[in-house]
Amino acid sequence: MELRRRLRLLSVTIAATPLVLVGCTADRLPGAKQAAPPQLTVTPGDQARDVPVSAEVGTAVKDGKITGVRLTDDKGAQVPAEPREDGSSWVPTRPLQNSRTYTAEVTATGEKGRTTTQKTTFTTMAKSTRTAVTSVLNFTGDQTYGTAMPVVVTFDPAIPKEARADVQRRLFVKTDPPQPGTWSWLADGKQVEYRAPDFWKPGTKISVRSALEGLPIGKDAIGDADRSGSSKIGRQVSLxxxxxxxxxSVYEDGKLLRKVPVSLGKSSTPTSSGNMVIMEKFEYTTFNTMGDPNGGYIVDVEDAQRLTNGGEFIHAAPWSEGDQGYTNVSHGCTNVSNANADWLMRITQVGDLVTVKGTEVTLDQGNGWTAWNVGWDEFAKGSALPVPAGLKPTVSATPHPGVVAGGSAPAPARSNSGG
Incomplete structure (x- = not known):
């Protein structure tokens, strides 16, 4: 009986042995393909010198994905950085410092957890003596803006066409909830505007960064500063x-609130027709048009709201109340009564849409914040970078009233000319 039991055990062992051998040698069979480690390229290159302080950590990977990026300065302190949406690079959240050494350590992970880590050490350039391009960001922090508020950056001197893509890549806009848009350049290169296909949704939080400090611009210039602002969008008001x-006609969230009689520009100084945005609001200001061939004057006005760089406002004009609703007598502004001007100041926000129609002249692009003065397709043509094909308006391509939405250098040629 003991002999039979031993024979049975031997039989089980012999039967099991081939299975164990096959399981242990499967990965070693001739021709079995091993997982390759990721191939990783990091920029700036190792030991690179005279790197601009606007530098980003470029990460190109094959057969894997980036799973770790760490940037430290020459004192070992970590420099915060965020990835671009396309993963092409990591952008430091503040400009690097001149004449400092930095080390970037990047890790990529591929199939079966195989990793590749690469380090690169580079030194930034000394403080530049090149001409600084002054930039001005209209988006200041902790404000509440209207739903037509564009993000606007102005430049002095103008950005040459060949440098606009590089500048645009350093202009960042984040929205919560997400509402992607694009930048669009004026032809002269002095201004670039950002908006989405539709009006901002009320309650949207918007963060903007113009990260141009130290950025080489063309052959002879460099960006002046890194500027940022975060604000929110309020209720929708349009005029x-x-x-x-x-x-x-004054609308809030698509509903008519009030009709206000106006007097616009007379034939020699007509008001511009087009889609404008309220740029500034003044309880009191002074219009000075001395030297104007159409007649100069100096006058104090109340409750004035700027619509253009050239000096078109909505404002209180008690001297023309008898003409309001009947005759145009202004120097290009929209005249309203004291009572209506006061009411409008309490209703409107910077960033509200103002549409003027039926006058003798049309609004020039760039005469104010004119992002809504063209349809989306035309606006997108002004981008120096590709615009995602899926970005399309959900409402009329040309905005209309009542629609509900799904530095140190001055801006170009602004004046309080008024009228």
Whole structure:
């Protein structure tokens, strides 16, 4: 009996042995393919010198994905950085410092957890003596803006066409909830504007960074500063001014609140027709048009709201109340009564849309914040970088009233000319 039991055990062992051998040698069979480690390229290159302080950590990887990026300065302190949406690089959250050495350590992970880590050490350039391009960001922090508020950056001197893509890549906009858009350049290169296909949704939080400090711009210039601002979008208010009826229709969230009689620019100094945005609001200001061939004057006005760089405002004009609703007598501004001007100041926000129609002249692009003065397709043509094809308006391509949305250098040629 003991002999039979031993024979059974031997039989089980012999039967099991081939299975164990096959399991242990499967990965060693001739021709079995091993997982390759990721191939990783990091920029700036190791030991690179005279690197701009606007440098990003470029990460190109094959057969894997980036799983770790650490940037430290020459004292061992970590420099915070964020990845671009396309993963092409990591952008330091503040400019690097001149004449400092930095080390970037990047790790990529591929199939079966195989990793590749690469280090690169580089030194930034000394403080530049090149001409600084002054930039001005209109988006200041902790404000509440209207739903037509574009993000605007102005430049002095203008950005040459060949440098606009590099500049645009350093302009960042984040929205919560997400509402992607694009930048669009004016032809002269002095201004670039950002908006989405549709108006901002009320309650949207918007963060903007113009990260141009130390950025090489063209052959002879460099960016002046790194500027940022975070604000939110308030209720939707829009003003529709019709020259034919001499009436302003005021809408909130698509509902008509009030009709306001107006007097616009007379034929020698007409008001511009187009889609504008309220740029500034003044309880009191002074218009000075001395030297104007159409007649100069100096006058104090109340409750003035700027619409253009050239000096078109909505403002209180008690001297023309008898003409409001009937005759145009202004120097290009929209005249309203004291009571209506006061009411408008309490209703409107910087960033609200103002549409004027039926006058003798049209609004010039760049005369104010004119991002909504063209349709989306035309606006997107002004981008120096590719625009995602999926970005399309969900409403009319040309905004209309009542629609509900799904530095140190001055801006170009602004004046308080008024009228």
């Amino acid at each position: 529709d001014i019709d020259n034919a009826s001499k009436q302003m």
